[in-house]
Amino acid sequence: MKKQEYLDLYHQMVLIRRLEECAAELYQQDKIGGFLHLYIGQEAVSTGLISARQPQDRVITAYRDHGVAINTGIGAKEVIAELLGKATGTSKGKGGSMHMADVEKNFWGGHAIVGAHLPLAAGMALGDQYMGSDAATICMFGDGATNIGFFHEALNLSKVWNLPVLWVVENNQYGMGTSVARASAVGEIRQKADGYSIPNAIADGMDVLSVRKAAVKALKHVRSGKGPFFLEFTTYRYRGHSMGDPERYREKEEIAQWEQTDPIGIYQRYLIAEKIATRAELEEIEMQAEAEIMEAVEFAETSPEPAPEELYTDVYVQAG
Amino acid sequence: MAVKTVREAISEALWEEMERDEKVFILGEEVGVWGGTYAVTKGFYDHFGEKRVRDTPIAEAAIVGAGIGAALTGLRPVAELMTINFAFVAMDHIVNEAPKLHYMFGGQMSVPLVIRTVSGGGRQLGATHSQTPDVIFAHFPGLKVVAPATPADSKGLLKSAIRSEDPILFIENVTLYQTRGEVPDGEHLVPIGKSKVQRQGSDVTVVTYSKMLNVSLNAAEELAKDGIQAEVVDLRTLRPLDMEPVIESFVKTNRVVIVEEGWRSYGVGAEVAARLYEEAFDYIDAPIKRVAQAEVPLPYNRNLEQLAIPQVSSVVEAVQDVL
């Protein structure tokens, strides 16, 4: 890896962290409505993962999608504009926090029905296989989503049809307030892939370099025509499931414990210890991210609301 | 009588029925430790324990399916679907298993299951999370669909639903939980399948249910300022549909506006209008009007979403049109 690549990973994670902190504030100011699921704590997963993709690779995820959107190359401007429901947002203000997408960046969306996007991912991988493309489909989802039928149907199909799809579970220990132990028959989610004979691996989702390494390997497998691969990343969300979560299901000490391995903190220490970057260089990146977010908020706040006629557009491709 | 919110009324109904009958138990996502996504089952887990307040994985088909199975053995499950938007994941069990078993096996099996869920939009949750598809479920013979609006009806109907021998979809509305109203003390049961006049009037009949009852009542107050007296009939149950109070009112007013939160096409308005044509044709003095949601998947943007959902002004205008 070149120095700039290391720095880019740092930039992405810091940018996402700032963006999410800013989103929480905008929510408190009542500028964001609906549900808001923050990605704070999980930044390393999509950052490491998507840094390993090639442009032809598709990405699809669940509703906890702001960080994923940023990593696919969507600007903080478009993300925040969508959060504010503005016409300049990723989905013209029609989707909101849970439904961001940019097809040109090969980001096929945040999807809010738990597990429902997994069969879609299988279908996209089928499309690429059908047309003889070497693209892989990267499908991200939470631990909770592995208990719903969609998951099992999609994994099975991907193996039966040898589809080029990389299944990625972000195991952040909880689906809303229900721990993996209380909801899943197996503690390591990747064991479920064994049930479908899908090769799999587990890696530390708090360590962006481990994530990247695992992703590079997995994508190589998928791209070489060997069929699906399954990756589990161990991670943690520091904030509630969504804004307003009473968090009765976990202790403060547990959060504090996981904060010791804050993905940004450990990566920062690593970069300095390995003399890849100086503290000053990292601070510069942090300031730059801060400025990017300020500019994005300014952009979003001054962007127009969608016109009332927009209510009736996009219902069909061919209206009438 | 005491004044309570819809949330308190539903919670009380559940609590009392669980105290009364040990066979009543709850299963669903976040019903236990969390205390219910909308805090309806807050305190239940600590009081009744994990045997009777069962947190499930995110698996709606299994929630309803296992509810049906448990009901077949004689238990009285109350299955909770976090919102009605997730009911589609359990569609087979809701419409193709629960309502069929009693009939298909010649009356041998019964499914005393209540599925509680939450419908409605207006909270900027976007297209997949904001629907009011209540009417879809009312299409299926064998399933009863109850959708109360007031605290008293919420309590009385839920208690009746839990005691019923048939599968019932009990639809709450996300924006109604804070609604306050008087609830009778002690044993309070409201029969399933009975519509009710919630406001008397002689000029026009407004037929509605659930959240749109409040909107319609507010519209009636507006209209009263201009001397127009609207009679508001609350269907309370979508299947079996009780047309009697509707027709009684219509015979008097000869004018009707039907108000629902969901989409217009094939909706409650269509059904009620058709029944009026069939059963009260001679009394029709003006075109029947429907007020319903714009026929689009609901957008996230606040202004656009509000534009799509029926408002007090939409009802007022519709009434003025039929007068």
Ligand SMILES: Cc1ncc(C[n+]2csc(CCOP(=O)(O)OP(=O)(O)O)c2C)c(N)n1
């Ligand atoms: C089919 C369905 N059921 C329930 C929900 C409500 N819900 C939204 S997120 C969530 C928890 C999902 O947990 P997980 O998959 O682990 O993802 P995380 O939130 O941890 O990122 C639930 C139950 C939903 N959106 N869709």
Ligand SMILES: [Mg+2]
């Ligand atoms: Mg999770």
